[in-house]
Each structure stands twice: as C-alpha cells, then as structure tokens.
Amino acid sequence: MSKTSKSRSKPRAIFAKRYAYEDDAHxxxxxxxxxxxxxxxxxxxxxxxxxxxxxxxxxxRDQLAWHELKPTHVAALRNRMVRSLAxxxxxxxxxxxxxxxxxxxxxxxxxxxxxxxATDVPPARGKRAVKGRTxxxxxxxxxxQSICSAFI
Numbered sequence: 001m002s003k004t005s006k007s008r009s010k011p012r013a014i015f016a017k018r019y020a021y022e023d024d025a026h027x028x029x030x031x032x033x034x035x036x037x038x039x040x041x042x043x044x045x046x047x048x049x050x051x052x053x054x055x056x057x058x059x060x061r062d063q064l065a066w067h068e069l070k071p072t073h074v075a076a077l078r079n080r081m082v083r084s085l086a087x088x089x090x091x092x093x094x095x096x097x098x099x100x101x102x103x104x105x106x107x108x109x110x111x112x113x114x115x116x117x118a119t120d121v122p123p124a125r126g127k128r129a130v131k132g133r134t135x136x137x138x139x140x141x142x143x144x145q146s147i148c149s150a151f152i
Contacts, residue, residue: 014080015073016055019065027066027103031096046096053080066100067109071117078121090124 021027028047032040048061054077055064074097081090098119105115135143 011056011080013056013058014054014076015064015069016058017065017068018059018063019068020063025107025109026062027100027107027109028061030103030107031099034099042092043096043099046093047100050077050093050097053077067104067107069097069101069118070114071120074118074121078124082124085124087124087126094121094123 021029023029032044035043044061051059051061051064054069054073077097078090078094081093085093101110101115101118104110105112110118
C-alpha cells in the first residue's frame with residue numbers, strides 16, 4: 001500500500017492531549033450536570049464520539065484536555081464531521097463542544113476570548129439524503145412479475 005492511500009484511509013488525530021481534571025473541576029461533568037438524565041446520556045455519548053474523532057481513538061471523553069482545544073481544532077473537527085456525519089449530528093456535537101468549553105470558561109480553565117473564538121463555528125447546513133422509500137405491495141408485485149417474465 002502506498003503512502004498516499006494510507007494517509008487517505010486513516011486521517012491523523014486532530015487533538016489527543018490528555019489531562020487529569022480534579023473531580024470538582026471537570027468541564028464535562030459540570031456541563032452534563034446541567035441536564036436531565038436523558039439529555040445527559042445523549043450528550044455524554046456525543047462527547048465520547050467527539051473525543052474519539054479528535055484523538056482517533058487514543059483519548060476518551062473523561063481524559064481529553066478540553067480546555068486546551070483551540071479554534072483551529074474545533075474548525076478541523078467541524079470540517080471532518082461535515083464530511084462524514086449528518087448535519088443534525090454535526091450540529092448536536094458542536095452544541096456539546098460549546099457546552100463543555102463554556103463550562104471550562106466557568107471553571108477558569110480558559111479565557112473568554114478563547115472560548116468565543118473556539119465556539120464561533122458555523123452550523124452544518126443541509127439535509128440527510130433519503131436512502132429509500134416505502135414500496136407499495138402493487139409496486140413490489142410489478143417488480144417481481146417483471147423479473148419473472150425476464151427469465152421465462
């Protein structure tokens with residue numbers, strides 16, 4: 001396999017720094033504690049996916065150094081997500097990042113300017129393409145009859 005095809009098939013990590021937060025100063029915990037249990041599950045899963053995308057699986061949600069994310073990291077993440085995820089999923093993930101970075105700012109882990117610049121990314125636009133539709137019994141019958149008559 002050539003170097004070119006290798007680099008295309010496995011993009012490098014955008015950000016994989018680890019950090020051991022104190023229990024009462026973890027921006028992810030602070031962010032998730034503002035939500036209902038159902039929202040906590042959704043956003044917890046989203047943040048785990050984000051950590052996986054950022055680090056290429058090297059760092060989990062609880063170990064990622066969220067407060068060290070820079071605007072360039074968030075922009076690169078958005079670009080990667082726009083190419084591979086549905087717009088609604090990308091926007092959900094961007095909302096989660098904004099929430100964690102806001103919590104990091106509230107914990108004095110980042111300054112206001114860094115927070116604002118890192119979260120100043122446009123939403124993903126567009127709609128997910130419809131993959132199919134429901135086929136009626138009559139349409140299915142017509143297709144089957146056409147196939148059968150082609151072989152008779």
